Amino acid sequence: MPIEIYGRICHPDESGTNYDKHIKYDLSSIPLKIRCFEDKNFDGIYLGCGRGDPDPIILAGYASALTNQLKFLLGHRAGSIAPTMAARKIATLDHLTVGKLAVQMVADDDVGLDGAE
Helix, strand or coil, rough: CCCCCCEEEECCCCCCCCCCCCCCCCCCCHHHHHHHHHHCCCEEEECCCCCCCCCHHHHHHHCCCCCCEEEEEEEEEEECCCCCCCCCHHHHHHHCCCCCEEEEEECCCCCCCCCCC
């Protein structure tokens, strides 16, 4: 079984110690990170669904327009949006990425959807 290496596009500070929901996502870092992953021959990019992360479906749509080489592993937290809406968005994203999309269904944990623990 081959091993694939994925990079991660994430919020500027995800350490949890300095989490600030008002920090805007740094859009200028996305093309830079994608070029770095391509230059280092990564297989793809993981787009998480943790608190503080931008919407992974929207971010994957944007990132996929910036690369022809990288695949995408999308983290999806079941229950964060209606299942039919998630299915439609994921199917559309799969079409836009020309089949370079995989989805990780994340089971719920102790952290609520509003970020409160």
